[in-house]
Amino acid sequence: MVTGPDSLYVTLLILLHSLTSESVKFEVLGPTEPIVAVAGDDIILPCYLKPNISVEDMTVDWLNLDFMDEHVYRYQNGRIIQEDQIHSYRGRTSLFIEELWRGNTSLKLTRVQGNDEGRYKCFIKSNNWYDDVSVQVLVKAVGSRPVVSIEGHREGGMGLVCQSEGWHPEPDLVWLDSKGVSLSAEPPETHRDLKGFYTVKQHVIVQETDTNLFTCRVLQKQINEDFETKVHIPSELFDYTTPWRLSFIVSCCLGVITVIASALTVYCIHKKKGKHYINV
Incomplete structure (x- = not known):
């Protein structure tokens, strides 16, 4: 436990951050280049305030611009708001809570999916000011061998x-x-x-x-x-027999069988007639 002058210094520092967070205008900053994520990995979407004031009493909203009516993550009045969170992000998003006092509002996204690709917005709002920054996320997934x-x-x-x-x-x-x-x-x-x-x-x-x-x-x-x-x-x-060729062969076989059967029939009829003439 910190006591003495050090304790007073820490207390004053916390109070200073608390006061400045409510009165000072700030700028929200993020990466200028897209974040390239490999599917299945965890990534961090950088976002922070300048100056580095506390956001513990502010609203922190992470939005996917393809889902304007729902949010990826929301922190407000010192607690996490799960209502209206996009279903696919549930259990996969978090802030660095221990870093909020110095303006770090970066989002951690775990187990990246293909649907996570898109443009995100980090939106910070105090009682008298707000600002935001956009972050582009690209997802790379190498598929299976054909x-x-x-x-x-x-x-x-x-x-x-x-x-x-x-x-x-x-x-x-x-x-x-x-x-x-x-x-x-x-x-x-x-x-x-x-x-x-x-x-x-x-x-x-x-x-x-x-x-x-x-x-x-x-x-x-x-x-x-x-x-x-x-x-x-x-x-x-x-070396196969195609359907049309099979039909042709079957037809030819049936034709040959028919001719042979007809010839045998004619032969038998003539033979019977010959015997009849002999008997007469």
Whole structure:
């Protein structure tokens, strides 16, 4: 426990901060560059007052500008206000309470998700003054290596499908032949989950080549990440009977069987007639 002159100094310092926080105009400062966050990590969104006066008796609001009617975090009259907090931020946001006396209102955001990307506002209000600053957050999430599956015979070729998940921002997906030339494929299918991460899938029909080697590549240029998966299709899989060819073969077989059956019928009829003439 601090006593004597030191105790008096601390008391005066606290009183000074308390008085100045109610009477002095202040400026809210933050980073000038975007905060780049890796999905799953914890980040800090810097925000502080100049001069470094106490905000313990002020209102501190952190807002996501995409959600104007709700807040990310609110501190008011010495307590945390949880009403009207955006549901996805519950349990993941906090201030450095022990730093409020010197104007540090930085926000800690844990377990970053894809949906956390956006522009935030740090808003500070006293009885007679207010100011704010904006903070841009970018989220980077590297997804999974592409998974390629063979779907079987499709329209005179072999059907393939490629899928990769867990990306942010949304990635691109391309199919390539053995020479690195893009293949004509169906439009990609993109899905975004509740946490804001992207899954991309694309189907393609390939024809037999001299190598039968094909590549699915997923890439995200903004974060300079890409993965690829190669697949080799044995030539035997291309030696298939297509539906139209199967119908043709079946028709031919049925035709041959019909001709043979007709010939046998005619033969039997003639044979019976021959026996009848002999008996007569």
